[in-house]
Amino acid sequence: MLQTSKTFSSFSVKNIEEAKAFYELIGLKTKVGEMGILGLELEGNENIMLYPKDNHEPATFTVLNFPVNNIDEAVDDLIAKGIKFEQYDSEYLKTDEKGISRGEQGPKIAWFKDPSGNILSVLEG
Template identity: 30%
Template sequence: MLSQLEAYSVLPAKDLKRAREFYRDKLGLEPAEEHEHGLVYRTPSGARVQVYETENAGTARNTALGWMTDDLEAEMAALRSRGVVFEEYDVPGLKTENGIATDSEGKAAWFRDSEGNFICVSQSV
């Protein structure tokens, strides 16, 4: 049954070379595996994030991938120092200040990767 299996994330990229450079230069990630049509990244716990080439990249308007941290501001400062730009929102139910949305469950910030995918970094209370 699926409840006994490990899940993984899949992110689209229009330009795999550009995506690799973004994930390396901006996020500090190196692929654990490389295939003809994709890259595989691994988290410290072994979770798999696959990036594959497709023309559909950047068309989703939702969060595609998220990371949890114990210090959101420090993560954001490190990412900003590498050129990552965080989204600002001011819509019903979501307002950011300096890129951070806060609610009773914690804080979150979003940015887009080189392919237009929305990525979130969050911190629980």
């Protein structure tokens, strides 16, 4: 039964209008639906559902990944729109001045947060 179910992802945000403005800024189509639910309309996927939660606490992991053909172009475009990328400098994870991890293992990836603190990424692949 579940293997034929059309799945979708969802996560909470502090404020739907703030989330709507942010996700439109980064180039996504949005739609506010019943009960104040915000839908992100992504090409090739089912919609992502964002719902308001008064006591929202952002996850400590990436909730949404955006595969891109060229990470430098994607990061530069988002920086031009005012997006700030996370900086990491640990034994296992280092990012460059743009916020891109170019490690030998795994894809080139850069993380940023939405206004509610949810972690998003762009990754080359």
